Amino acid sequence: MKRMESTAPALPAVGQSLGHESGPLHVAGRATYIDDMLEIQGTLHAAFGMSTCAHGRITKLDLEPVRKAPGVVAVLTAKDIPGLNDVGPIIHDDPILADGLVQFYGQAMFLVVAETHEAARRAARKAIVEYETLPAFLTAAEAAAAESWVLPPVHMQRGPDTQAVLAAAPHRLSGRAAHGGQEHFYLEGQIAYARPGEQDSMHVYSSTQHPTEMQHAVAHMFGWHSHQVSVECRRMGGAFGGKESQSAQIACAAALAAWKTGRPVKLRLDRDDDMSITGKRHDFEFEWEVGFDATGQILGLKLLMASRCGFSADLSGPVNDRALCHFDNCYYLDSVDVRNLRCKTHTVSNTAFRGFGGPQGMFAIEYIIDDIARFLGVDPLDVRRVNFYGPSSGDARITTPYGTKIEDNVAPALVEELVASSDYRARRAAVAAFNASSPVVKRGIALTPLKFGISFNATMYNQAGSVVHVYADGTVMVTQGGTEMGQGLYTKIRQIVANEFGLPADAVRMAATDTSRVPNTSATAASSGTDLNGKASQDAALKIKARLAAFFAQQHGVAAESVVFADGKLISGDIQQAFGEVVIAAYRARVQLWDAGFYATPKIHWNKDTMQGKPFFYYAYGAACAEVAVDTLTGESSVLRVDILHDVGKSINPDIDIGQIEGGFIQGMGWLTSEELWFRPDGSQKGRNMTHAPSTYKIPAASDCPAILNVKLFDNANVEDSIHRSKAVGEPPLMLAFAVFFALRDACSAARGSAAPLNAPATAEAMLRAIGGLA
Missing domain, CATH: 3.30.365.10 (Aldehyde oxidase/xanthine dehydrogenase, molybdopterin binding domain)
Structure with a gap:
C-alpha cells in the first residue's frame, strides 16, 4: 500500500489563493458536465412541446x-x-x-x-x-389593477405613524421607479x-x-x-x-x-x-413618499413595491420577503410603511436569482436617496452617510424595520476607506468641470454602499451535513451537501478539510454531491454554501482528528490535547510521525477513520406573519465607486473606472473571493444597463418572450468591462463564529453595480439639468428618454 507523504510548505491551506479544484479540467475541456457524460446504450432524448x-x-x-x-x-x-x-x-x-x-x-x-x-x-x-x-396580464401594473396575486399582499410597518411623520417633515418628495428582470x-x-x-x-x-x-x-x-x-x-x-x-x-x-x-x-x-x-429575476415597480430634513436624513417613508411573479408562486414569497428585509440597505429608517404586492401575470414564473430579492429592495432606497440629494442640491454620498445605521456599540439607530439589531456595522468605516482610495471627492469635482465644457458627452460618478444579510429566510434550510473519509493510505474524500456551480465551493471545502488534517490540498478529493450519500441537503443558495457545508465538513474532520490524536497519544505516551496536525504530520513536542503512517496504524488498530458532520446556523429566528425577527446570522458589507461617460446624442455609455472595497471577513481563498466580486459586479451591471427582457404586448404572439436568445438579449461582453477595475478586500474578521471567521461572497457583490446605474443617472441628470427619471436597465433608449431626447 503506497502512503501519501506531504511535501506541502508549513502554511495553512485556509487563507491561501489556491487554484480552483477543477481549474485544470476547465482549461483542458475535460471537466465532465452532464451532457459530456458517456451515454448508456439505449439512451433516449426528450424535448418539450410548448x-x-x-x-x-x-x-x-x-x-x-x-x-x-x-x-x-x-x-x-x-x-x-x-x-x-x-x-x-x-x-x-x-x-x-x-x-x-x-x-x-x-x-x-x-x-x-x-x-x-x-x-x-x-x-x-x-x-x-x-x-x-x-x-392575459403581462405586467405587474396590469395584475395589480386587477388584484391578481400569486400570494396575498404583505404590509410591513415600523415606528411612529408614517403619515403623520410625512405631514410634519420639513421636506417631502414623492416618486416612482422601476427595474427589469434578468435572464440567468x-x-x-x-x-x-x-x-x-x-x-x-x-x-x-x-x-x-x-x-x-x-x-x-x-x-x-x-x-x-x-x-x-x-x-x-x-x-x-x-x-x-x-x-x-x-x-x-x-x-x-x-x-x-x-x-x-x-x-x-x-x-x-x-x-x-x-x-x-424558465423563470427570471423578478422585475419590480416602486412608488414612494418620503419625508426628510435639511441634511437629507429620512424621517418617514411610505413605499409600494409591486413584483411581477409570473403565473405561479415558485419562490416569489421568500424573494419578496428578502426584498422587504433589504430595502433599508445601510440606512436607519425610523418610520416606515411598506406594502408589497406579489403579482400574478401570464408570463413565465419568476424565481431565485443572485441576490434573491435583495437587489430589488435596495434599488428602491438607493433611488430615493438619490432623489433626496438632487432635491437638496448636495452630493448623494453625503445623504447616504447621514442616513447610515449608527455604531453597533450604541443603542440608537441600529434596529432594522424587521426588528434586528445591527451588531457588525462596518459600512461607515468601509465607505470612508473607499472614498480615500478612489479619490472620490477630487474626481467628483473633475466630473463637474468636464461636464461644464462638454456639450455632448457627459460624465457621472457615484459611490454606493451595501449591507446584505446572510442566511436563508426559511430557518429550516440553515443546516448542512457532510461525510469525510480518511483512507488507509492517508488520503481523504469529502462528500457534502453543497453543489459546485463554478463559484469555488468544492475548492474552499477542500481547503477547510486539508487545513484540519494539516495536509496539502491535493491530498483531499471532493466527491459528487449525491442524495444517497448526504441526505436532506439544503439548496446551495443564499450565499450560504461555504458557511453551512464548510462548518459541517469541519465538524466531521474534527471527530476523526480527535480519534487519531488519541491513538497517536496512546502510541507515544503523550497527552492527546498536545497533538498538532501540520505539514502532513502529527506532532507532539519532539515526537512526530507522518499522517499516512498514523492512519495505516490506526486502521490496523480498528480506529474509525470516517465520520459525518452536521451544522445548524445559530441565533437566527423569523416570524413570517409579523415579518419580525433575526433572519440573518450576519451581514456582508461593501461599496463601489463608478465613473461613466454618456453620449447624449446616441445614448451610448461606457464605464470608465470602478473601485470596489468588499468585506468577505477573513478570506478562505482571496483569489476566488475576488473572482466572485468581479463576476457578481459585472452580472449586476448587466442587469442594470443592458439586459432587457421584452414580452410581446399584443397580437397573435402576445406574451411571447422575444428576448429568448443571445441575438436579442444583451449580456455584458469583455468590451463592456470597465477600463479600470480596482478590487480590494476589506480587512475585517466576522464577529460571528462563521467558518474561519469568513463571510459569504456569492450574492452581495452583485449590488455593487448600483454605483454604475447611479453614475449613469448622474450623467443623464447633468445633460437634462434636473433629476433624470431613469429606469433600469439603463439601455441607450432608456437614457435618451431620461435625458428628454426620445419620446
Whole structure:
C-alpha cells in the first residue's frame, strides 16, 4: 500500500489563493458536465412541446403528427404522470406538463421522447393545438389593477405613524421607479439524465442547486418514497439561482420518460427553449413618499413595491420577503410603511436569482436617496452617510424595520476607506468641470454602499451535513451537501478539510454531491454554501482528528490535547510521525477513520406573519465607486473606472473571493444597463418572450468591462463564529453595480439639468428618454 507523504510548505491551506479544484479540467475541456457524460446504450432524448398562447384553455391537442415523426419513441402528457403533476417548491401551482390550461407563452404541454435530441425537438413542433384564449396580464401594473396575486399582499410597518411623520417633515418628495428582470444565462443550460433502476428506483443526474428538492419532486411525481430516488450533481456550468427550484421540471420530465420507456433519458433544453420556459429575476415597480430634513436624513417613508411573479408562486414569497428585509440597505429608517404586492401575470414564473430579492429592495432606497440629494442640491454620498445605521456599540439607530439589531456595522468605516482610495471627492469635482465644457458627452460618478444579510429566510434550510473519509493510505474524500456551480465551493471545502488534517490540498478529493450519500441537503443558495457545508465538513474532520490524536497519544505516551496536525504530520513536542503512517496504524488498530458532520446556523429566528425577527446570522458589507461617460446624442455609455472595497471577513481563498466580486459586479451591471427582457404586448404572439436568445438579449461582453477595475478586500474578521471567521461572497457583490446605474443617472441628470427619471436597465433608449431626447 503506497502512503501519501506531504511535501506541502508549513502554511495553512485556509487563507491561501489556491487554484480552483477543477481549474485544470476547465482549461483542458475535460471537466465532465452532464451532457459530456458517456451515454448508456439505449439512451433516449426528450424535448418539450410548448404552448403558443399566454393564457388559454386547450381545446384541441392532436399529437398524432408528433408520434409519427421520425425517431419518436413516445409522447407523454399530464395523463401519463402517475402521482403529483407539480414542481412548485412551496405551493402546488406549477404543473410539470400543462393539463388543459396554459398560463404563459412557452409553457410545456407534452414531452417527446426520441432516438436523438434533434429528432425530439423537430417532432415537438408538429403538434396541432387550438386554444380558447383568456385574458392575459403581462405586467405587474396590469395584475395589480386587477388584484391578481400569486400570494396575498404583505404590509410591513415600523415606528411612529408614517403619515403623520410625512405631514410634519420639513421636506417631502414623492416618486416612482422601476427595474427589469434578468435572464440567468448560465453557460450550461437546464439538463437532466435519468437512469431507471431495479425495484422501482431512479437515479437522476441533474444540473441543480438543490438535489434534495429534485429527489422530492421526482418521488412525488411517481408517488414513491424518497429512498427510491437518488439525485447526483458533480458540477454545473453556472446557475445563479435558476437551478434552485426550476431544475425540478427538467429532472421530473427526464425521470418520467425513463420510467415510461424503461430506458435512460436525457433532457437538455436548447438555449431558445431554455430562455422561453424558465423563470427570471423578478422585475419590480416602486412608488414612494418620503419625508426628510435639511441634511437629507429620512424621517418617514411610505413605499409600494409591486413584483411581477409570473403565473405561479415558485419562490416569489421568500424573494419578496428578502426584498422587504433589504430595502433599508445601510440606512436607519425610523418610520416606515411598506406594502408589497406579489403579482400574478401570464408570463413565465419568476424565481431565485443572485441576490434573491435583495437587489430589488435596495434599488428602491438607493433611488430615493438619490432623489433626496438632487432635491437638496448636495452630493448623494453625503445623504447616504447621514442616513447610515449608527455604531453597533450604541443603542440608537441600529434596529432594522424587521426588528434586528445591527451588531457588525462596518459600512461607515468601509465607505470612508473607499472614498480615500478612489479619490472620490477630487474626481467628483473633475466630473463637474468636464461636464461644464462638454456639450455632448457627459460624465457621472457615484459611490454606493451595501449591507446584505446572510442566511436563508426559511430557518429550516440553515443546516448542512457532510461525510469525510480518511483512507488507509492517508488520503481523504469529502462528500457534502453543497453543489459546485463554478463559484469555488468544492475548492474552499477542500481547503477547510486539508487545513484540519494539516495536509496539502491535493491530498483531499471532493466527491459528487449525491442524495444517497448526504441526505436532506439544503439548496446551495443564499450565499450560504461555504458557511453551512464548510462548518459541517469541519465538524466531521474534527471527530476523526480527535480519534487519531488519541491513538497517536496512546502510541507515544503523550497527552492527546498536545497533538498538532501540520505539514502532513502529527506532532507532539519532539515526537512526530507522518499522517499516512498514523492512519495505516490506526486502521490496523480498528480506529474509525470516517465520520459525518452536521451544522445548524445559530441565533437566527423569523416570524413570517409579523415579518419580525433575526433572519440573518450576519451581514456582508461593501461599496463601489463608478465613473461613466454618456453620449447624449446616441445614448451610448461606457464605464470608465470602478473601485470596489468588499468585506468577505477573513478570506478562505482571496483569489476566488475576488473572482466572485468581479463576476457578481459585472452580472449586476448587466442587469442594470443592458439586459432587457421584452414580452410581446399584443397580437397573435402576445406574451411571447422575444428576448429568448443571445441575438436579442444583451449580456455584458469583455468590451463592456470597465477600463479600470480596482478590487480590494476589506480587512475585517466576522464577529460571528462563521467558518474561519469568513463571510459569504456569492450574492452581495452583485449590488455593487448600483454605483454604475447611479453614475449613469448622474450623467443623464447633468445633460437634462434636473433629476433624470431613469429606469433600469439603463439601455441607450432608456437614457435618451431620461435625458428628454426620445419620446
